Amino acid sequence: MKLFLKNTLLTILAVMGFVNVQAQESTKKRIDGIVGIVGNYVVLDSDIDNTFIQAKATGYDTSKFSRCELLGTLLENKLFSHQAIQDSIVVTDDEINGMMDSQIDRMVEQAGSIDNVVKYYNKKNYEEFRGYFFDIMKENQLASRMQEKLTSDVKITPEEIRQFYNNIPKDSLPMIGDQIELSEIVMKPVITKEERQAVIDKLNEIRQDILDGSSFASKVYVYTEDKGSLQTGGFYSIDKKTEFVKEFKDVAFSLKEGEISKPFETEYGFHIIQLEKIVGKNLELRHILMSAKPSQESLDKAKKDLDDLRIRILNKEISFADAARQYSQQKETKQSGGIITDRQTGDTRFELNRMEDRIMYSMVSNLKVGEISATTQVPDGNNIQYKIIQVTNKIPEHAADFSNDYMQIRSVALRTKQNEAVAKWIANTIKDTYIQINDEYQNCSFKSDWLKNQ
Known part of the structure; x- marks a missing residue:
């Protein structure tokens, strides 16, 4: 739970500043002031308020967050940014400007016009407003790059994964939701x-x-x-x-x-x-x-070819696996008979209710084992392809098992080890960094030693 909370706060910080404008308008503003300093960076009282607002806007239960917890996470973000500068990590102005263009477009959609956005943030004009958010975006990108640098070399061995699993009390093993295993056949339109x-x-x-x-x-x-x-x-x-x-x-x-x-x-x-x-x-x-775009005639032919192949499989003229090997045009799954794996973990199991691919979810969520989806148009990068999916296995909800759920356990164990490495780095870096916390927050029980006996 603590790990989830920390990741939630960091997610909120990643979009800090680009909050729901309409939500802010209905929120009573606090008198702003500096509540923390880390190196050359400051945390304002309004930063904490804005993080609360963004959490609500994205559907999180803000009763789980205290102001002390939010301040601690904001201080971490400032420390990452500060050290990124010390380590000469580069984030170019062009990168930030590109990110800002997209974010500002979303804000304008919410507020109705750029003038409304500028007015709400009490800036004199668009140029001042853009400069204000440029600094926020650059700081967050520096923090993100620093965290990537700290965790990129963290590896975990099979024995460490086993020890991690064995140290979890049996009555506290996480529950794995309903899982599903899938195979696919893909047809792509010919491009001339x-x-x-x-x-x-x-x-x-x-x-x-x-x-x-x-x-x-x-x-x-x-x-x-x-x-x-x-x-x-x-x-x-x-x-x-x-x-x-x-x-x-x-x-x-x-x-x-x-x-x-x-x-x-x-x-x-x-x-x-x-x-x-x-x-x-x-x-x-x-x-x-x-990318080159196929003609409508080519699209229609690809769909018909896959429809015909699906009928052959249903009539048991050919197995799904053999059909995938012979006809599928998805090279990542073709040789395995169409078996789909998670690209990040290599696992063949997908937790049904956590599927990020909503098209795939809609294709398979109501299928029984052995059934095949209808031929469905799906994105192929910037083009279109057609796909059918067969459900090959379903695994009911269960407590995590080391053998059967190894990849999920590995993922949690690695993330835990990465967090421990970051926590150790924070503890050591705080010692050599100028930190100042406002009196109002001196009684906070921070996870890290931000007070430094102040």
């Missing part, structure tokens, strides 16, 4: 050479515009289909260990500073890359992703 060449030609046109003086980032905002980097103007910082596809890294590491690649293809579509800077072993780059 002409459709592919049209994308290559467009990327070459964009590349030439940039060579003639246009901003790469501005082209990203107009053309890229990579939603993960849209907010940062296509920016990535990678090294040779970064988990990008081989074709992307091969091109990136062949470029010189300032050079723009010619269009090239990966499984995600066609790209161009601009290498901005080489920093040690890291490449700081921007990219644009565009």
